[in-house]
Amino acid sequence: MTQRPVIVVGGGMTGLAAAWELQSQGVPYVLLEAGDNLGGKVQTLHTEDGFLVERAADAFILGKPYALELAREVGLEPELIHPRPETKRLYFLKGGRLLDFPRELKMFVPLDDDAFRESGVLSPEGTERFLAEVDVPPKAPTDEDESLASFMSRRFGEEALNFIVPMAAGIYVANPHELSMQAAFPQFLKMEQDHGSLIRGSRATPRAQGPIFGSFRDGMNALPQAVAARLTGDIRLKTRVAQVRPDGVRLEGGTELRGRAVLVTVPAWHAAPMLAAHFPDAAARVGELNANGSVAVTLAYRADQIPFDMNTHGLQVDASEGIAMTAVTVHSSKLAGRAPEGAVLLRVFFKNTDPQEAVRLAPKEVARLFGAQGEPLHHFVADWRGQNPAYRVGHLKRVAGIQAALPEQVRVAGASFTGVGIPDCVNAGRVAARAVVGQLG
Numbered sequence: 491m492t493q494r495p496v497i498v499v500g501g502g503m504t505g506l507a508a509a510w511e512l513q514s515q516g517v518p519y520v521l522l523e524a525g526d527n528l529g530g531k532v533q534t535l536h537t538e539d540g541f542l543v544e545r546a547a548d549a550f551i552l553g554k555p556y557a558l559e560l561a562r563e564v565g566l567e568p569e570l571i572h573p574r575p576e577t578k579r580l581y582f583l584k585g586g587r588l589l590d591f592p593r594e595l596k597m598f599v600p601l602d603d604d605a606f607r608e609s610g611v612l613s614p615e616g617t618e619r620f621l622a623e624v625d626v627p628p629k630a631p632t633d634e635d636e637s638l639a640s641f642m643s644r645r646f647g648e649e650a651l652n653f654i655v656p657m658a659a660g661i662y663v664a665n666p667h668e669l670s671m672q673a674a675f676p677q678f679l680k681m682e683q684d685h686g687s688l689i690r691g692s693r694a695t696p697r698a699q700g701p702i703f704g705s706f707r708d709g710m711n712a713l714p715q716a717v718a719a720r721l722t723g724d725i726r727l728k729t730r731v732a733q734v735r736p737d738g739v740r741l742e743g744g745t746e747l748r749g750r751a752v753l754v755t756v757p758a759w760h761a762a763p764m765l766a767a768h769f770p771d772a773a774a775r776v777g778e779l780n781a782n783g784s785v786a787v788t789l790a791y792r793a794d795q796i797p798f799d800m801n802t803h804g805l806q807v808d809a810s811e812g813i814a815m816t817a818v819t820v821h822s823s824k825l826a827g828r829a830p831e832g833a834v835l836l837r838v839f840f841k842n843t844d845p846q847e848a849v850r851l852a853p854k855e856v857a858r859l860f861g862a863q864g865e866p867l868h869h870f871v872a873d874w875r876g877q878n879p880a881y882r883v884g885h886l887k888r889v890a891g892i893q894a895a896l897p898e899q900v901r902v903a904g905a906s907f908t909g910v911g912i913p914d915c916v917n918a919g920r921v922a923a924r925a926v927v928g929q930l931g
């Protein structure tokens with residue numbers, strides 16, 4: 491008798507990595523994806539006139555090796571590219587002015603006091619309070635979670651949030667007063683305990699050598715495409731799962747599929763209704779996981795429309811600036827091959843903003859900050875409202891509670907649960923696949 495397959499629900503990076511792991515272990519699987527292509531949020535568009543537009547991720551961190559390992563396994567390593575060091579200059583928008591980003595930072599921690607003072611990203615008092623973090627005693631060891639705002643203002647002072655929050659927002663679109671330190675930045679909790687101070691800890695640990703981020707020549711979607719091309723199992727597109735059952739799934743339309751295990755890799759807001767009928771306790775817990783929203787507008791210009799020197803990776807916006815825009819990436823300077831010769835491609839990020847309003851505001855901001863003249867050649871909007879997982883204080887306990895409320899043959903994995911970055915999603919998919927294989931033998 492043939493073995494019943496493991497059912498993977500969702501064909502984003504998490505689901506694809508889970509399927510790849512099952513295949514690598516010789517375990518039959520079925521991957522069910524509601525949409526008509528694979529990759530989930532990792533979406534790359536190519537325009538006829540040579541622009542490469544990323545709707546979500548444009549790069550991934552190399553410090554967590556899982557995405558690079560997967561790329562290597564599917565033969566994509568030769569396509570790996572890195573942000574261009576020669577255009578690494580960054581700005582900080584404060585009080586309507588573009589300031590140079592402080593030199594000698596490790597994430598947001600200054601390695602050189604004077605370089606931080608010179609930058610002017612905080613007021614003189616705010617700067618001195620920031621640098622006085624070395625003298626702030628560590629919190630007594632505790633299992634209690636804490637918000638980003640609480641941790642950072644305790645250590646660096648209240649004003650520091652204006653500078654730190656935009657950087658954290660590059661990864662987690664979150665309310666800093668809600669974002670869980672344990673889930674989002676456990677390394678800083680550990681550093682506080684190990685070194686007594688983040689400044690001291692950052693200065694004591696060697697800087698990573700070589701590039702910090704990677705991407706692919708043909709865009710981020712090359713990774714899910716390469717994995718998908720090597721999957722030889724049963725992959726079904728346009729197949730929406732309506733219900734997860736102890737022995738399989740029911741599809742929209744009523745068809746039932748039986749499996750020896752089910753890996754649910756869709757975001758929490760899709761997972762909760764799927765689990766409700768058979769696993770109401772787990773579904774209620776999944777339903778407690780929130781989401782935040784963001785909107786990204788990509789604009790293309792001829793280089794001669796912009797008088798500003800665009801040899802920069804972009805800017806971040808002071809959290810107290812009081813505008814909807816949060817950051818700008820000069821995508822064509824950051825990564826090679828994103829725009830044709832003589833053109834500039836920008837990504838302008840907004841908080842939870844009406845997409846039409848974001849499309850109206852983005853070129854105005856580019857005109858105000860960089861002097862852009864005339865209309866952009868193209869604009870694209872990616873509406874991610876309600877689609878960014880929000881890891882609120884207590885997130886890790888909530889996630890442990892969800893898995894404990896499910897039988898061992900049903901697992902949840904993915905960006906809503908254990909890390910939003912692509913390396914975390916890849917790892918989550920593979921770990922979940924290994925766990926069911928280990929449990930079921």
Ligand SMILES: Cc1cc2nc3c(=O)[nH]c(=O)nc-3n(C[C@H](O)[C@H](O)[C@H](O)COP(=O)(O)OP(=O)(O)OC[C@H]3O[C@@H](n4cnc5c(N)ncnc54)[C@H](O)[C@@H]3O)c2cc1C
Nearest residue numbers: 500502503504524530531546547548731904905910911912
């Ligand atoms: C604007 C933005 C920028 C980002 N930038 C970066 C970055 O630079 N670097 C980085 O590492 N990460 C970045 N991320 C995060 C990263 O892209 C995502 O966290 C990751 O791709 C999520 O993968 P996933 O597989 O967990 O979920 P998803 O990509 O959401 O995939 C879930 C899949 O499940 C499918 N599905 C849903 N419901 C059903 C159903 N009922 N039945 C079957 N299938 C279903 C969906 O169609 C989808 O394909 C960014 C995210 C956004 C939104």
